[in-house]
Amino acid sequence: MDFFRVKREIGLGLAILLMIATAAYADNVLEVETERDMVIWADSDMAKLGQSMAIGDFNGDGKDDVAIGSPQ
Numbered sequence: 522m523d524f525f526r527v528k529r530e531i532g533l534g535l536a537i538l539l540m541i542a543t544a545a546y547a548d549n550v551l552e553v554e555t556e557r558d559m560v561i562w563a564d565s566d567m568a569k570l571g572q573s574m575a576i577g578d579f580n581g582d583g584k585d586d587v588a589i590g591s592p593q
Contacts, residue, residue, distance in 0.1 A: 534570030536561045536589045561589060 538559050563570035573590040580586060 534563045534568055534572065534591060536571040536574065538587060563591065 538561070561570065568591050570591045571589055572592055575588045575590075576585050577588075578585060579588065
């Protein structure tokens with residue numbers, strides 16, 4: 522994925538999820554490329570995806586979960 526070729530939509534927003542074990546050994550963020558890391562893009566202008574984020578055990582399985590939000 523080319524991080525410098527961004528869609529032209531305004532206020533689209535995105536979230537980049539990096540696995541900590543992967544990021545800890547990388548020289549910089551752009552070198553982190555594994556199948557477990559992911560980039561999530563919004564699908565419409567002014568979606569502002571990622572404006573709010575939370576981490577916690579939402580489903581009670583003992584593992585941290587990630588919630589990524591955008592305003593209505």
